Every structure is written in C-alpha cells, then in structure tokens.
Amino acid sequence: MHKLLQLAGKLLGRGKLSILIYHQVLAEPDPMRPSEPTAAVFDWQMRLLRDYFTPLSLDDALHHLQHDTLPANAVCVTFDDGYLNNLTVAQPILAKYGIPATVYIATGFSHGNNMWNDRVIHLFADKNRQQLSLQGQKVELADWPQRRELTQQWLMKLKYLPIKPRLTEVDKLYQENEAAEQAPLMMNPAQIKQLAASGICIGAHTINHPILKVLPATEQQFEIIQSKQQLEQWAEQPVKHFAYPNGVFGRDFDDTAVDIVQKAGFDSAVTTDWGISTSHNSVFKLKRFTPWDKVSLKFHLRLIKQHF
Structure with missing residues (x-):
C-alpha cells in the first residue's frame, strides 16, 4: 500500500x-x-x-x-x-x-525559564494537586481529559494578551497556587x-x-x-x-x-x-x-x- x-x-x-x-x-x-x-x-x-x-x-x-x-x-x-x-x-x-x-x-x-504555555500546562499536570485556584475560583482537577480541557480553556484565555500582561497572569496563577516551576524544557x-x-x-x-x-x-x-x-x-x-x-x-x-x-x-x-x-x-x-x-x-x- x-x-x-x-x-x-x-x-x-x-x-x-x-x-x-x-x-x-x-x-x-x-x-x-x-x-x-x-x-x-x-x-x-x-x-x-x-x-x-x-x-x-x-x-x-x-x-x-x-x-x-x-x-x-x-x-x-x-x-x-x-x-x-x-x-x-x-x-x-x-x-x-x-x-x-x-x-x-x-x-x-x-x-532557564519555560514558555508561558508550558508553565500553564505544568500547573494542571501536577498529579499531586486535586484542586487549583484560578483567579480566586476553586476548580477541581479530575482525570487527564478533564485536565487537558481546562488547560486548553486557559491557554486560549491568555494566548492573545500582549507579552507582559500574559506573563503577569501566569505569574499570578503560580503565586495563587504556591506552585513550583518545572525544570527547564x-x-x-x-x-x-x-x-x-x-x-x-x-x-x-x-x-x-x-x-x-x-x-x-x-x-x-x-x-x-x-x-x-x-x-x-x-x-x-x-x-x-x-x-x-x-x-x-x-x-x-x-x-x-x-x-x-x-x-x-x-x-x-x-x-x-x-x-x-x-x-x-x-x-x-x-x-x-x-x-x-x-x-x-x-x-x-x-x-x-x-x-x-
């Protein structure tokens, strides 16, 4: 064939x-x-x-x-x-x-710093985390399809912001959830x-x-x-x-x-x-x-x- x-x-x-x-x-x-x-x-x-x-x-x-x-x-x-x-x-x-x-x-x-989208994905990928605080709203994390869907929603929400506001929003998500950064990719x-x-x-x-x-x-x-x-x-x-x-x-x-x-x-x-x-x-x-x-x-x- x-x-x-x-x-x-x-x-x-x-x-x-x-x-x-x-x-x-x-x-x-x-x-x-x-x-x-x-x-x-x-x-x-x-x-x-x-x-x-x-x-x-x-x-x-x-x-x-x-x-x-x-x-x-x-x-x-x-x-x-x-x-x-x-x-x-x-x-x-x-x-x-x-x-x-x-x-x-x-x-x-x-x-040594990762792209903003990989940082967002890392937040939702943490298997030890069952909940995220997203701009003050608590969101439960479930299986991989649900985590991927939530991730895509947030990526689209942030993607078309100018550079500095986009990075600021990602930084806030990390601070809000006391999240550690992933190793450099x-x-x-x-x-x-x-x-x-x-x-x-x-x-x-x-x-x-x-x-x-x-x-x-x-x-x-x-x-x-x-x-x-x-x-x-x-x-x-x-x-x-x-x-x-x-x-x-x-x-x-x-x-x-x-x-x-x-x-x-x-x-x-x-x-x-x-x-x-x-x-x-x-x-x-x-x-x-x-x-x-x-x-x-x-x-x-x-x-x-x-x-x-």
Whole structure:
C-alpha cells in the first residue's frame, strides 16, 4: 500500500512542497501532550519519509521552488520553539535516517525559564494537586481529559494578551497556587550551538513568542530582528529562516510582520496555514501542517491527501 501511495505522490505531488510542523519529540508519552510523538513514533515517521518521500533541507526546497524543479514527494521537517528534546531525542533519529530539519527557536526561553504555555500546562499536570485556584475560583482537577480541557480553556484565555500582561497572569496563577516551576524544557545557547553543529538548520521564532499582530510595529521589529541576531551569535552561523508564532495569517500576523521579515534579511518564513506550497506561494508565507497520525498508513495517506 505504501508503494501505491508513493506512486500517487509522484503523480500528484510534482511542484508541491509539504512542510511538516513538530514541536517536541518525547522520550516517553505525556498524558497532557497526547499529540506529541514519542521517540518510537517519530522513528517510524522519519523512516517512512526516507523510504517513500524526498526529504529536503529548507534551503534546497527554496532553490527548487524558485527554479520550478521541485521533485515529487518533496518534504521538509521543521520544529517550533526550541525544546531540548529536539537535540536529545529528535536529532539522533533525524541523523539515523539522513533527514534534514529546521528548528525555529524563541530565544527568550533559552536561559532557564519555560514558555508561558508550558508553565500553564505544568500547573494542571501536577498529579499531586486535586484542586487549583484560578483567579480566586476553586476548580477541581479530575482525570487527564478533564485536565487537558481546562488547560486548553486557559491557554486560549491568555494566548492573545500582549507579552507582559500574559506573563503577569501566569505569574499570578503560580503565586495563587504556591506552585513550583518545572525544570527547564528549552535549549540553552550552548545546546543550540551543539544542534547547529550537528547539521540542523537554526531558524528564528521571535524572542517571547508573542502574537505579532497585537504588537505595535516597533515591537514586532524588535522581536523579529533581535531573535535573529541572538541566534546568529549563539549558533555562529547565518540565520536565514523565520517562523511566525502561532502562525495563521490575518489572525496571528499580517503584512506588517511579513514586511519586517523581508527587510530583516531572511530568505523565507513559514506559517501554520494548513496545506502545501508551490512556486506560486510567497516564500515569506510558506504553508505547513502537522501529521498527527500514530499509524503509518494513515500518516502516509494524510501526506498524500495534501496534494489534492
């Protein structure tokens, strides 16, 4: 069946680039993050890409897009945010199968503090806690599905706040519940340098992972340009690619951010707008998608369906 799907991809997928979005690859399953692949799942996914697709670096994919020479079944692998397990878990698997990848890093979380959303998830994930105080209201915590649902409600409540008010609200939740912080989840500068030295492409993802559209243009410019400069210093190589936080055009960012990214000297920028990219797409609004299937045939089929 995989061979038939590979053939379908060759027939339908010429000139079409699939860019996959990952965030973490977990050493062990996490009940609060069921959509994140484990090392075992990621291993067969990368083996499938090697066997039935044409994995490309982002630089090579851009070259082919611009010259209309993209091979069939072309695919790029990308990661957002800069989690340590990109280095410790994902990178050895990528190397095992010879899969190029790009990791977009939000630099404000590279000195021991975790992203605001992971801090919220950690509050609801504490198995020893049966109750939380949420802005003065006591909420009972039950099974994992209920905890995940409550977490998503609070993530959505806080996501579109500007940077400082969002962090202030998360800090208040921790103070209100006398909660301890989780161990750092993100790579530090030395680990980012190590990942770059392994051959992984390092891309920028702002400093604080804000919703760019809610910020004034000057703040957007600072977030975008400063993250590029920090990463170039840490990785000791040019940083040519950017990922918009959250990444839906019109909702999370607009042409203001696109213009800043272009003028900052990036070669490309990726969104989370679902789909494939062709030579007709702007290289500063490349589409991506997340293949969440945990069964190889469904995973393969979903990749092929993107070509329709």
